[in-house]
Amino acid sequence: MKIRIEEYDNWLDQELEKALRPTRSKAGKLSDDARRALDEARSFFEELSRKADGNLATxxxxxxxxxxRVVGRVARDAISSIEKIQIPQEVSWDPYKVLRDNLSNTARSLRESRTNTQREIHGLYLLDMLSFSGIVERIAKVGxxxxxxxxxDGENLQxxxxxTGIVETIHQTRxxxxEKKKETVELERTREALSSVVKELSSEMEKITSNDALKQVLEIEKELRKESREFRTxxxxxxxxxxxxxRDLSQRGEIAIRTEERDxxxxxxxxxYRSFLSRNSGPYLTPILTNLKSALASGKMGLSHRKTTRVVVQLDQLTTTEHLAEKQSKGRxxxxxxxxxxxxxxxKNLYLERKIVLKKIEEGKKNELQATERLHLAEDKIKTLNRHxxxxxxxxxxxxxxYLSRDVQIERPRLSK
Structure with missing residues (x-):
């Protein structure tokens, strides 16, 4: 039998109602038995409590x-224990399991209480103790x-x-x-909007950088970055x-260097590279290298012979050739x-505007990437949910x-992608 998923829930309720009718009837009778046993027990212990209170006075x-005093206390404890037991209002597995456990635990507790009480009352309340036993056994029997x-038959309830648990999980999964489908639609919309903004900013950037003077500035900066890398490496x-x-040796006073050279x-x-091109610190590179050469010769640097040799060779190349002067002249x-x-x-205005637009493009691309990643996560989650x-x-x-001996085929809805 084919059935639409939207109809399966109601259909299942009807089928379960028919299948569980005998089970619910038995459960109802058991509830009545439990209620009678508990009412009888409550009445007995209330009467026993009153009797004990009267004896205390006489x-x-x-x-x-x-x-x-002992009997009165036991009776009151029994009443308190009995009143905590709830008769199920609906016929389902869990409430009846709880009722079974409560009845069994109460019967066991009352048995122990009766045994302990008999040891303390020295043969008194003999008939009451016999009734006590009957009450306990009736509670235990119902349990x-x-x-x-x-x-x-209760297995049908399970x-x-x-x-019903499967049906509930199906609803929750749907x-x-x-929700995930709505999220992906929103994320896709956000990603497209961000992509559009980045494209507009990129077009704006192209217009800005089409200026010849600005192009020259950018080429110069590119060349300066290249020179900086070469200078460092x-x-x-x-x-x-x-x-x-x-520097460390000069700060400790182990090697004498003028203050301006140390700075x-x-x-x-x-x-x-910035210091090399600076009008303030640029002229001090050659004296610094000369001081370094002297420090190496003094042996205070603590370098290996091999390392010292390499450094000295490089220092000679830098201090005896025009390499530094040429590099400095080109950079300046x-x-x-x-x-x-x-x-x-x-x-200048175009240059500053370009920096602002460039920052916006970077932020836009970052936000677009984040939206794309979230979109992929949502799509992966949808695939997992569809499988589940x-x-x-x-x-x-x-x-x-x-469970119901009914061969059904639930028609699948169009799954979210």
Whole structure:
């Protein structure tokens, strides 16, 4: 039998109602039995409590007085225990399991209480203790009946719970699928909007950078970055660690260096190429290298012979050739050209505007990437939910056939992608 998923829930309720009718009838009778047993027990212990209170007021001998006090306490405890037991209002597995457990535990507790009480009352309240035993056994018997019910016909309640649990999970999964689908639509819309903004900004960037003067500025900056990399990796390739060592020794006073040279040395360590081109610290590079050479010769640098040899060779190349002067001249020339170009207000405004647009593009791309990642996560979640949804439908069909002997085929809805 084929059935639409929207109809399966109501159909299952009707089928379970028919299948569980005999079971619910038995459960109702057991509830009545439990209620009668508990009402009878409550009445008995209330009467026993009143009797004990009366004896407390009239009995003067210690044994009778003590027995009345013990019996009164036991009766009140029993009433409290009985009143905590709730008779199920609906016929389902869990409430009846709780009732069974409560009845069994109460019967066991009352048995122990009766045994302990008999030891303390020295043969008094003999008839009451016999009635006590009967009350306990009736409670225990109802608990046993409910236990047998749960192991027999009550299994139908557990099966119904399983089926309704599957149906509930199906509904929850569909809701989650719908929510994820809405989320993917929103994320896709957000991603497209961000992509559109980035494209607009990129077009704006192209217009800005079409200015000839600005193009020259950007080419100069590109060349300066290249020169900076070469200066750090080639010119100072073996000198960075020795220069830091020279600074440390000079700060400790182990090597004498003029204050301005030490300050310039610190700048070279922090920002080599910028310091090299600077009018303030640039002239000090050659004296710094000369000081480094002297420090190496003094043996205070603590470098290995091999390392010292490499450093000395490089120092000789830098201090005896025009390499540094040429590098410095080229860099300063590039900086001068850049400065002259940016002196033009239009070029400067375009340059600043480009920086703002570039930052917006970077932020836009970052946000677009985040939206794309969230979209992929949502799509993966939908795939997982779709697989789980199909598994639940198969399980529902299988359990329906197993528990209700009805061969159903639930029509699949169009799954979210």
């Amino acid at each position: 009995k003067k001998d210690p044994i009778s007085y003590r027995a009345a 046993e009946k409910i236990s047998q019910f749960l192991e027999g 099966r119904a719970k399983t089926l 809701l989650e699928l719908d 080639d010119t100072l390739t073996h000198l960075r660690r020795p220069l830091r060592k020279l 310039a040395l610190g700048e070279y360590i922090q920002s080599p 020339s590039l900086l001068g050209q850049r400065q002259r170009l940016l002196h033009d207000p239009n070029c 949804f199909e598994e639940l439908l198969i399980q529902a069909e299988s359990k329906t056939k197993q």
